[in-house]
Amino acid sequence: MNLLSIGGSDPSSGAGIQSDVKSFSEFGAYGLTVITAITGQNTSSFGMIEPVSKTILKNQLDSVLSDFKIDGIKIGMVYNSEIIKTIHQQLKKIKIPIVVDPVIKSTTGGSLIENKAIKDFQKYIIPLATVITPNKFEAEILSKSKVNSKNTIEKIANKIQKMGAKNVVITGIEGKNKKISDLVLEKSTKYLVSGDKISSTNHGSGCNYSAAILFAIANKKTIRQSVKYAKEFAYNSIKSAKKIGKGIRITGVENKDRINTELSQSINEFVKIKNIYKNIPECQTNFVYSKEKPKSTQDILGLSGRIVKAGNEVIVAGNLTYGGSKHVATALLAVNKKFPSIHSAINLKYQNSTISKIKKLKFLISSYDRTLEPNNVKKKGSTVEWGIKTAIKESKVPPDVIFHKGDFGKEPMIIIFGETPKNILKKLSKITG
């Protein structure tokens, strides 16, 4: 996936395009950049701004738009009317998701847009937005009104939507009990997404939030799912903020959840495998990835829904959640207990042809017979654990594949195991190729 960030350069790399490149790369996406202005700033103070000329701005945009298949665009700092109009001209006919982060002031006090350019921002940039993500302060400036008991935050969101943004997300609304909420206004629904508040001044969380929303939307997530994802990403970035310079902390996006990133990338790859729908069982597929030394299925990341067959395609239903999978995670847990290097698993439809292929490839394969399951195990409901343990009882090296042929009313199943989801994809490419 290729994502484009249009915005200002921040030499401290805490915000702006440098921050977006870090986030995009953390998502496993390729980050492209178009610089609108160069700022001089650090973690203590904001220095100069030098907007780029219309000519080089246009040339940067032409360069990336003519070469890459771009899956989503984020617009951050745009500074003046000339920049605003040039971006509008180049993007007005584009049919890819655009997230607009209407940055007005930096945390260290610099103005990121000229006052006299706000009108053009409303006219030319807001209508490009699939989603616009102002905080409360930015929402007040864009709507030219203050929040009060009559002019509610909902009304302000409506005003911004009327300017042409498809969806409006006003971030950072303080609530009770140390909660902080985002107000989401979609086409015809309005709701709050709440999360825990962390009190700390940092540099970068706004950029992290909008970069994450873009990634989720480019992945065809719903607005609600994207807001939740962005909230969590920004929360984690603040939690792992570091004092790198002498002033405020810079948010950290590095590897906050390597497990989540790798599994979601691998699921995206999995669904694209040619004819993979033929391998999805009746009970559908889950793909799981475990933390180091999992104690229970709560330490194993999996889909709260499933990878489901829809005609000749497969689609991903649900979200990645720890404890999201029961069966596949239980099987993985049992294998990991004996072979701690194995951290990932996926279940596939049982087919004789698949088993023959696996045998030909000389993968290590074990099986168990559900019809031999002792009654006490059946009663306890620990069939999977018993089966896997039985299958690997004599194994000296980790299995690649474990299968069973089912029982009365129980679907037969194949489970592929590996050290990582990527390792499983490699095995799958051989099996299905």
Ligand code: PXL
């Ligand atoms: O966080 C907003 C932001 C965006 N873009 C640039 C910035 C800042 C804040 O400092 O400098 C270039």
